[in-house]
Amino acid sequence: MEWLESFDWLAALRAGVILLVGWALAKGGSLAAGRAARRYTAAQETMLVQRVVFYGVLALSVVTALQQMGFNLGVLLGAAGILTVAVGFASQTSASNLISGLFLIGERAFVVGDTIKVGNTTGEVLSIDLLSVKLRTPDNLFVRVPNETMIKAEITNLTRFPVRRLDLLLGVNYREDMAKVQRVLQEVAERNPLCLSEPAPLFIFTGFGDSAMNLQFSVWAVRENFLELRNSIQHEIKQAFDANGIDIPYPQRVIHLAEPVTVRPEGAGQGSVE
Amino acid sequence: MQRIQPWWGDFELAEGTAGCWAIGPARLWIAHQPREWRIGYVSGDEGHEERSEVALGLTPEQMPEQARLSRYSFESPSPRLSLLPLLADRPVISRPDVNLFIPPAQSIQLYVSTPLWLQVRTQGLLLQEQAVVRPSDTWSGPTTRPGGLAYAASTMARASLRDFPYSAWRAVTPLRITNRANDMAAVERLHLPVPFLSLYLAAEGTLWTQAVELSRSGDGVLELERLGSEAPVEAADSVLLAEPRRRADRGLLGKAFGTLFGGGGSDDGVA
Numbered sequence: 001m002e003w004l005e006s007f008d009w010l011a012a013l014r015a016g017v018i019l020l021v022g023w024a025l026a027k028g029g030s031l032a033a034g035r036a037a038r039r040y041t042a043a044q045e046t047m048l049v050q051r052v053v054f055y056g057v058l059a060l061s062v063v064t065a066l067q068q069m070g071f072n073l074g075v076l077l078g079a080a081g082i083l084t085v086a087v088g089f090a091s092q093t094s095a096s097n098l099i100s101g102l103f104l105i106g107e108r109a110f111v112v113g114d115t116i117k118v119g120n121t122t123g124e125v126l127s128i129d130l131l132s133v134k135l136r137t138p139d140n141l142f143v144r145v146p147n148e149t150m151i152k153a154e155i156t157n158l159t160r161f162p163v164r165r166l167d168l169l170l171g172v173n174y175r176e177d178m179a180k181v182q183r184v185l186q187e188v189a190e191r192n193p194l195c196l197s198e199p200a201p202l203f204i205f206t207g208f209g210d211s212a213m214n215l216q217f218s219v220w221a222v223r224e225n226f227l228e229l230r231n232s233i234q235h236e237i238k239q240a241f242d243a244n245g246i247d248i249p250y251p252q253r254v255i256h257l258a259e260p261v262t263v264r265p266e267g268a269g270q271g272s273v274e
Numbered sequence: 275m276q277r278i279q280p281w282w283g284d285f286e287l288a289e290g291t292a293g294c295w296a297i298g299p300a301r302l303w304i305a306h307q308p309r310e311w312r313i314g315y316v317s318g319d320e321g322h323e324e325r326s327e328v329a330l331g332l333t334p335e336q337m338p339e340q341a342r343l344s345r346y347s348f349e350s351p352s353p354r355l356s357l358l359p360l361l362a363d364r365p366v367i368s369r370p371d372v373n374l375f376i377p378p379a380q381s382i383q384l385y386v387s388t389p390l391w392l393q394v395r396t397q398g399l400l401l402q403e404q405a406v407v408r409p410s411d412t413w414s415g416p417t418t419r420p421g422g423l424a425y426a427a428s429t430m431a432r433a434s435l436r437d438f439p440y441s442a443w444r445a446v447t448p449l450r451i452t453n454r455a456n457d458m459a460a461v462e463r464l465h466l467p468v469p470f471l472s473l474y475l476a477a478e479g480t481l482w483t484q485a486v487e488l489s490r491s492g493d494g495v496l497e498l499e500r501l502g503s504e505a506p507v508e509a510a511d512s513v514l515l516a517e518p519r520r521r522a523d524r525g526l527l528g529k530a531f532g533t534l535f536g537g538g539g540s541d542d543g544v545a
Contacts, residue, residue, distance in 0.1 A: 163418050190410070197412040197426035198367070198463075222411055222423060 008070065015065035022061020030054035043112040044105050044128035051130070093148070094131060100147035101130040110157045117156040118145055163196065164223045166230055168237070171212030173247040178205060178213065184244050185217050188236045194229040196220040211252045278442045278479040279326045282392070282515070284356045292334045295357065296327040297392070297406050298443040303341055304355065304394065305334035309348060311355070313394060313402050314341030326442035346401050355396040360516040361445060361468040361483065362389055362405070365530075367412050368427035374461040376490070381452040382461075386431045387444040388468050390481065406443035414465055424465065431464055435508065445473055445481040448506045452489040452499070459490050467530040470501075473516040476509035488531060498524075498531040 034050040041049070067073060088095065105128060110116050115124050116135070121143050123135030133150055135143040158164075172181050182203050189201040202218040217237075221229040241248060281297050292305035299318035304311065314337050337343075366388040376382050389409045394401045409428060415421015431449070432438060438446070447466060453459045471483040484502030491497055505512035522530065 161418060162423070163413055193408045193410045195410065197410050199413060199418060220413065220418075225411070 011069050015068040018061055018065045018068060022058060022064070026054045026057035026061070029057050042108065047127070048105055048130070093146075097131040097147040100151040101128070101132075104128060104133070104147055104150055109155055110160075114160070115158040117158060118150060118153050121145070122158070159223055162223060163199075163220050164226050165199075165218050165220050166226065166233070168217045168219070168234065169206075169214070170217060170237070171209055171214050171248060172241075173249045174213060176213070176246055178215075180244070181215070181246055184240050184246060185237065188233065188240045189217075189219050192219075192229065192233050192236060194221050194225040195233060196222070212249050277440055278324055278481070279328075280475070280479065281326045281328055281442060282357045282359045284354060285328075285330065286353050287330065287355065288353050289351075290334070291330070292332045292337060293328065293330040294332055294336075296322075296325055296329075298322055298325055298441060300406050300443070301338075301341075302357075302392070302394075303337045305337055306351065306353060307334060309351065311346045311348070311351060311396065311401060312337070312343060313346070314338070314343045315404065316341045317407065323439055323441040344402060348397075352397050355394060355401075358393040358395065358516060359390045359406075359473060359481065360393060361471055361473055361519065362391060362409070362425055363469060363519060365414060365422075365424040365465055365467045365469070366409070366427050367414060367424045367463055367465050368429065368431045369463050370461055371430035371432055374433075376451060376453040376459040376461065378453055378456050378458070381450060382433065384431045384433060384449045384451070384461075384464070385435060385438060386427065386447045386449055386464055386466055387429045387439070387441065388427055388447060388466060388483075389425065390443045390445055390473075440480045445483050446508075447471065447483045448485040448508055450485070450487045451496075452487070455490050455492050469519040470522060470527060470530055472514060472518050474505035474509055474512040475515050476505070477511035480509065481515070482506055482509040482512065486531065496531065498528045501527060501531070 030050040030053040033053040034046050037046045037049040063073065066076070110125055110128075112125050112127060115122065118135075121135060121137065123137040123141075123143055126134040126136050126142075130147075132144045132146050135145060137143055172178075185203060186201065189195045190197075195201065196219070199220045201220070202216070204216040204218075206214045206216050208214070219229065219233060240246075281295050285293060287293050287304060287306040289306050289308060292303060295302040295304075299322050301316040301318060303314035303316070305314070312334065316338055366386075368386050368388070370384065374382070374384075389405060389407060391403060391405050393403045407428075409425040412424050412426040413421055414424040429439060429444070440446070447468070449464070449466075451459070451461070466486075468483065471486075474482045474484070476482055482505055484504060485500075485506040485508075486498070486502070487500040488496050489499050505514075
């Protein structure tokens, strides 16, 4: 009861009002800062600016409110210091992710909307947050990759440059005339409107394989058309090879026997085949 | 005699009828069904450069099955529709038919063919726009980082109009390049920003853009000397068919045409 009588209700009310006003200011300030930053920064940096402003203003209002209620901030900060050490040990991973997040945002290796490949995961970047990067994979799964992993991993940004190269690895029969194969492939590339005329398609005779002459045919496409080209050109190459009698061989083995072997068909009494 | 019959203009298709426009190797089918327009497109094989035939009064059932079809629903469609030709929406890159060098203080004349697009409009609405024959994409920059998207012209630039392959789906741009530098200018490829050009129809039925004159200055930079404001002299008694897709002041035009020898900037040809 004594406690109730000594409690400064007016100060508590003032603190409440300060908290409310502080929250409103933080919300308004973060929105305004976001709007201003959007003009000059990428989406994830805007998000970061908004959060810093929001939590900064909110923290200031909490401190002011506590002061109004008569708390000794010095003691509170001292306690917070000890607590920080304890929490710091416990949340090493989070802190590491947080710092990695800041580096990721600063480095700008990718932005929200890019398609990236991290390890075995490929996906569109949904957001770059302080602790993790969120991806949406092509089969519509949500993947959260911790920033610490992102910093250490090799990241491939598939959408940084506007054009991409598609490398097709083919093998043709040893009977085929390589000049004819090259001409047929060039014609297929010329006919496909999604295949860029320049940079020109690249033809490399990569070597003599076990069963086929190996070659690489590389064509360029605008990245939006990459998948469509990948499907259409392989189909067209198959059709053109069939039309021109060019054979893509199966693995073959030629066996030379030291001594001739007699092969007798099943059920045949006579007439052996040598 | 008309070299190319016009496939563009205003047409009337009563309900329950269809029309077929054979333009070069492509065929465009339009059917007027109850409360809707159906537009089908069939891309054909190469050849038939000058073909331009319009057949009206067909039945919708005659539309080929392989046609790429789009449907447009209307409460009460008007039987009138118009087809308009226009130039490509990106720069077009073509190459001269033979390796071409311009010695100092010399000037050459080239004729470049660029593919046409078509628009189908009705009741003041644009229903569909597409290339008559889809040209190949190409990249205009010297490497794969700077530059922009362009279309590759399927024909070579020619130095004379003798035996010129006029086409129902390509327009010709007369291009004069003067070399005012002291060294030889090599013309390997021509990056023509057609979205800045107008389309004209000559009396004999051929399609043209205005003439472009460029000069190569001492430091190798190309400058736009003159961009015709009307049809070229080669296109006698011509009429304007389509305004340019993009308008620009002289500075921007100079920049766009300054990339004529390749190394063009962004998708619209402006560095």
